[in-house]
Amino acid sequence: MSHDVFRSARIFSHWRVRPSFGESATTYFASLVAETEDCTPRSYAQRFGLLSGPNPSERILSEVLRLPITPEQKAGLVRWTPMRSQAEQAWTLCGHRIAGKRFGQLDRMCPVCVKEAAYHRVWWDLQDFETCPVPDLPLDRMQKERNSDYMRWTFHGLCRKPLADPPRLSRKGTESFEGYLLHRLGAAEGVAGCPLLEDQPLDGVMKAVRDVGRFLSSPRSETRQPSTRPDAAAKGFAALSGDARRLEDAFSDWLVANVPPQELGHVTFDHFGYFRHWRMPEGKLKDTV
Numbered sequence: 001m002s003h004d005v006f007r008s009a010r011i012f013s014h015w016r017v018r019p020s021f022g023e024s025a026t027t028y029f030a031s032l033v034a035e036t037e038d039c040t041p042r043s044y045a046q047r048f049g050l051l052s053g054p055n056p057s058e059r060i061l062s063e064v065l066r067l068p069i070t071p072e073q074k075a076g077l078v079r080w081t082p083m084r085s086q087a088e089q090a091w092t093l094c095g096h097r098i099a100g101k102r103f104g105q106l107d108r109m110c111p112v113c114v115k116e117a118a119y120h121r122v123w124w125d126l127q128d129f130e131t132c133p134v135p136d137l138p139l140d141r142m143q144k145e146r147n148s149d150y151m152r153w154t155f156h157g158l159c160r161k162p163l164a165d166p167p168r169l170s171r172k173g174t175e176s177f178e179g180y181l182l183h184r185l186g187a188a189e190g191v192a193g194c195p196l197l198e199d200q201p202l203d204g205v206m207k208a209v210r211d212v213g214r215f216l217s218s219p220r221s222e223t224r225q226p227s228t229r230p231d232a233a234a235k236g237f238a239a240l241s242g243d244a245r246r247l248e249d250a251f252s253d254w255l256v257a258n259v260p261p262q263e264l265g266h267v268t269f270d271h272f273g274y275f276r277h278w279r280m281p282e283g284k285l286k287d288t289v
Contacts, residue, residue: 017031017032020117023076025065029063031155065077094185096202103127107141109124109140112132118158119157119162131176134169136173166188175192181202196285208285212235215254216239255267
């Protein structure tokens with residue numbers, strides 16, 4: 001009798017699949033459904049009323065935390081499950097507030113990492129996370145299923161041997177923007193600090209890197225041009241990841257390439273076009289730029 005009560009308190013009858021490092025509650029939920037049920041994770045969640053209310057992620061997380069998995073695995077699910085604030089149009093991940101437009105806009109995955117362990121790493125959903133810093137290969141883009149509940153049901157297969165340790169970055173990966181993002185999330189070691197960025201919130205770093213990279217990748221213009229270069233963020237990070245002198249050199253190179261030689265001797269803010277109106281919160285980074 002007590003065994004039946006124990007089972008009825010949970011919506012899953014089996015839980016052989018265990019969560020891995022960097023896996024959110026929603027993608028872990030999708031794996032549990034794939035292992036035990038013959039339906040989609042969304043329909044299964046709807047069956048138990050988990051998609052009602054302003055933040056379904058909280059209900060999904062609460063449900064999987066009821067499973068008899070280890071305390072470390074539960075702590076990992078809490079850490080790596082992004083929570084959406086509809087009022088702020090933002091997500092919270094690992095204690096960092098990230099604007100909605102900078103998270104979850106594309107479904108992407110690293111085929112090398114998935115081959116090692118078939119689960120979705122939540123950092124693949126960050127804007128401008130274009131190259132995996134483990135094998136140094138571009139992420140594959142997948143079809144995104146748009147929906148009104150903002151849930152991420154990404155599923156790559158059943159991971160029978162969960163990974164408990166952070167990813168090991170390549171040497172090149174430790175110097176990349178993607179490696180720096182993992183460093184700020186506490187998911188990677190051996191990544192050098194960036195003095196111009198360390199006092200900025202992660203969302204501010206992502207904005208600055210994209211904005212500066214877009215500017216340095218574009219010709220002089222009074223209006224901001226749409227970014228069509230996937231390496232724009234990498235270019236911005238290269239300029240911002242060092243000291244003020246490196247950033248100055250990056251802007252100097254842009255001026256030489258985009259301003260007539262006869263005007264280089266008397267450069268003003270007007271020569272920077274739309275970028276002279278750059279908006280960033282007050283702080284060391286904005287003052288330096």
